[in-house]
Amino acid sequence: MGPVHTPPLTIAYLHPKYWPLWIGQALLWLLVQLPYGWQMRLGKALGRFSMRLQPRRVAIAQRNLQLAMPELDEPARAVLLRQNFESVGCAIFETGMAWFWSDQRMRKFMQVEGEEHLRAALAGGHGILLLSCHFLTLELNARMFGLLQAGVGVYRPNDNPVLEFAQVRGRTRSNKYLLDRRDVKGMIKALRQGEALWYAPDHDYGRHASVFVPFFAVQDSATITGTATLARVKGVRVMPCYTLRLPEHAGYRLVLEAPLANFPTGDDIADATLSNQVIERAIRQAPEQYMWLHRRFKTQPDKQSPSRY
Known part of the structure; x- marks a missing residue:
């Protein structure tokens, strides 16, 4: 393992079996x-339509919302579910924006909150x-953060070489390189070198x-301890970072918390409880x-417990 940069484009990638993927990328670029x-309106429409095509994912998201937010009544959860799938549709366009938009256009739709926290950490030479x-x-x-400070991403490599080429190229548009999510040594090395490392511990791995700690209303959510492990690297600052889509097509807010x-x-x-609280x-x-489409609460303390899904 080690740093992953954009792989070289070879003639093998032009095999006819990959043509649909290249056509799909060209269509997304267009x-x-x-x-x-227009993109957001199309994305929302696509997301609503996708609910008919992905009943299994709809069921998973619906169940997650029931488990996570039991305080909501059924009509409120139904509205949230529909809005969530609208966001799924928008995310397709947002992936294209992140991979293909120019820096100038990206900055036009980008607001930053808390940049002073980033500058203070960098001035102190901290990872x-x-x-x-x-x-x-x-x-x-990832793309917006990279416009402030080129960092390092953690990702899951794709077995398809064309998709791997696309995602690595796209994710390193404004960042340095990627690391396999299993490459803990590489993550530690990057932090020791004073890099900014993107890390998302919120899935059920x-x-x-x-460890099993609260996340939303589920009191025994399986949560990896990797956040604390990486935070033990000398001098590291753990900084919450996320991007929210703003209403009325106003763009995005990149949030950097203290x-x-x-x-x-x-x-x-x-430590896992605190990281979950920050994420929640x-x-x-x-x-x-x-x-909400992934089975966040699938692993339970008792292996014999009936599935939550």
Whole structure:
């Protein structure tokens, strides 16, 4: 393992079996040349239509909302579910924006909150662990942060070489390189070198290196302890970082919060609980923009417990 840069484009990528992927990328490039408002309207329509095509994903998102926010009544959750799928549709266009828009156009739709926290950490020569989560705007989050300070991304490599080429090229448009999410040594090295490292510990990654702590209303959510592990690197500042889509087609707000104080504590339960609280607070600002489509609460303390899904 090690730093992942854009792989070289070879003749093998032009094999006919990859043509649909290249055509899809070309179509996405064309679509994101449209006025921004048009893209969002098309994205919402596409998201609503996708609910008919993905009943399994609809069921997962619906169940997640029931588990996470039982205080909402059924009509309120139904509205949130529809808005969430509208955001899924918008995310397709937002991926194209992140991968294909010029820096000038990106900055036009970008607002920054808390840049002073980033500048203070960089001035002190600190490595920065960007504590983030899987908002549907995550591709824009990486691109916009890179316009402030080129950083390092953590990702899951794609087995398809054309898709891998596209995502690495897109995600390094304004950042340095990517690291495989299993490359903990590479992450530690980057932080020791004073890099800003994007890290999202909010998915359910199973029992390995996880503890069971509250997340929303679920009191025993499997949560990886990697945030605290990386935060133990000397001098690292843990800085919440996320991007929210603004209403009325006003663009996006990149949020950089003050670094967490007294973190890590050395107690995995306390540290994972705090990181979940930070992430939950961010999500509650725009719950419709979060990736509720994955089975966040699938792993339970008792292996014999019936599935929540």
